[in-house]
Amino acid sequence: MRVAVIGASGYVGGELMRIFTMHRDAEVTIATSESSAGRPIHSVHFNLRGYYRGLRFTKYSLDAVSKTADAAFLALPHGRSLNVVPELLEVGMTVIDLSADYRLRNPEDYERWYGFTHPYPDLLSRAVYGLPEIHREELRRAKLIASPGCNATASILAILPLATSGLIGDDPIIIDVKAGSSEAGSRPSLPDHHPEREGTVRPYSPEGHRHVAEVVQEIGGIVGRGVTAYLTPHAVPSVRGALATAYVIADRDVGERELIAAYARTYGKEPFIRIVRNTPIRYPNTKYVIGSNFADVSFAREGKRLIKAFAAIDNLMKGAAGQAVQAFNLAAGFDETEGLRAPPLRPV
Numbered sequence: 342m343r344v345a346v347i348g349a350s351g352y353v354g355g356e357l358m359r360i361f362t363m364h365r366d367a368e369v370t371i372a373t374s375e376s377s378a379g380r381p382i383h384s385v386h387f388n389l390r391g392y393y394r395g396l397r398f399t400k401y402s403l404d405a406v407s408k409t410a411d412a413a414f415l416a417l418p419h420g421r422s423l424n425v426v427p428e429l430l431e432v433g434m435t436v437i438d439l440s441a442d443y444r445l446r447n448p449e450d451y452e453r454w455y456g457f458t459h460p461y462p463d464l465l466s467r468a469v470y471g472l473p474e475i476h477r478e479e480l481r482r483a484k485l486i487a488s489p490g491c492n493a494t495a496s497i498l499a500i501l502p503l504a505t506s507g508l509i510g511d512d513p514i515i516i517d518v519k520a521g522s523s524e525a526g527s528r529p530s531l532p533d534h535h536p537e538r539e540g541t542v543r544p545y546s547p548e549g550h551r552h553v554a555e556v557v558q559e560i561g562g563i564v565g566r567g568v569t570a571y572l573t574p575h576a577v578p579s580v581r582g583a584l585a586t587a588y589v590i591a592d593r594d595v596g597e598r599e600l601i602a603a604y605a606r607t608y609g610k611e612p613f614i615r616i617v618r619n620t621p622i623r624y625p626n627t628k629y630v631i632g633s634n635f636a637d638v639s640f641a642r643e644g645k646r647l648i649k650a651f652a653a654i655d656n657l658m659k660g661a662a663g664q665a666v667q668a669f670n671l672a673a674g675f676d677e678t679e680g681l682r683a684p685p686l687r688p689v
């Protein structure tokens with residue numbers, strides 16, 4: 342299958358390009374960039390020197406993309422996919438959008454969380470939230486995939502076994518996420534400049550973090566009622582990786598065995614979820630997922646009802662490009678793991 346990467350010069354675009362060098366059923370035939378048009382791929386993605394020898398970045402145009410590719414990955418900033426998605430769907434392409442522009446099903450949520458009126462509310466109901474662990478069957482028929490946010494992915498995957506097992510009570514779910522600097526994208530900004538960011542840990546966007554909307558939507562959908570969640574991301578001095586710690590007060594006493602069974606039932610057959618329980622590494626650690634599409638999950642208990650649920654991902658892989666390719670594989674009828682079988686790097 343011929344694939345377009347739109348916004349190919351960014352970190353997520355580069356990660357998509359890296360994954361497709363390993364994909365046997367699909368190849369990147371067009372990579373768009375407004376700022377690097379005409380230049381070779383390795384002029385931006387230095388790690389891809391020697392790959393994509395015949396390809397250069399080109400400026401986006403519907404004509405060029407639709408003539409050259411069957412499916413399009415959009416790795417554009419939030420708000421920039423809004424008008425591109427409908428025109429790509431119109432010409433019959435499969436679209437995988439990695440921004441937040443089509444992730445929320447309820448149009449009113451865009452007003453509440455993003456502060457704008459969504460111009461295509463009808464498309465929101467057609468978009469499939471691209472988390473295979475919840476929406477695998479819908480993804481098999483999807484024409485529009487809205488790939489989840491990285492903090493939302495880690496948070497949802499940490500909590501999901503508790504939701505599917507009916508353990509989520511009425512108390513709010515409190516989530517902390519620690520995330521590496523590549524979450525902020527490749528455009529430099531002063532707070533994410535190396536001298537400001539290196540060697541420090543700090544919260545950011547702690548009030549009404551937008552990824553909460555995805556957590557509430559997806560976990561609420563599983564438990565069949567509204568849930569309340571609060572999420573605070575923290576910038577930590579690493580490049581990749583996101584670790585979610587979710588505090589969930591169960592609606593009844595819950596034992597270790599029941600939790601082990603819940604995680605095994607939910608994730609036992611999942612190709613990219615690993616349950617971490619054994620010493621010496623008892624809890625997920627971002628270090629051991631970097632470069633891979635794995636999410637490592639686990640839990641701890643305090644008292645009879647407090648469950649601390651953990652998930653570690655590589656934000657650019659399971660948190661972005663890897664997960665998007667996993668969802669695309671399902672939509673295209675390919676093996677779900679195609680292009681994504683590389684194990685994590687170690688040491689890193």
Ligand SMILES: NC(=O)c1ccc[n+]([C@@H]2O[C@H](COP(=O)([O-])OP(=O)(O)OC[C@H]3O[C@@H](n4cnc5c(N)ncnc54)[C@H](OP(=O)(O)O)[C@@H]3O)[C@@H](O)[C@H]2O)c1
Pocket residue numbers: 348349350351352353354373374375376377415416417418419421439440441489490491523524525526527528656657660661
């Ligand atoms: N980084 C992560 O961990 C992560 C995880 C999950 C989802 N996402 C989402 O994935 C998308 C891409 O993220 P990223 O980290 O790859 O960002 P990035 O490094 O900043 O890349 C965005 C790309 O979009 C292009 N672009 C087009 N119009 C633009 C505009 N008006 N302003 C800025 N850039 C524009 C830029 O390339 P040209 O200017 O060359 O065209 C740029 O390379 C975002 O929606 C992000 O929220 C990111």
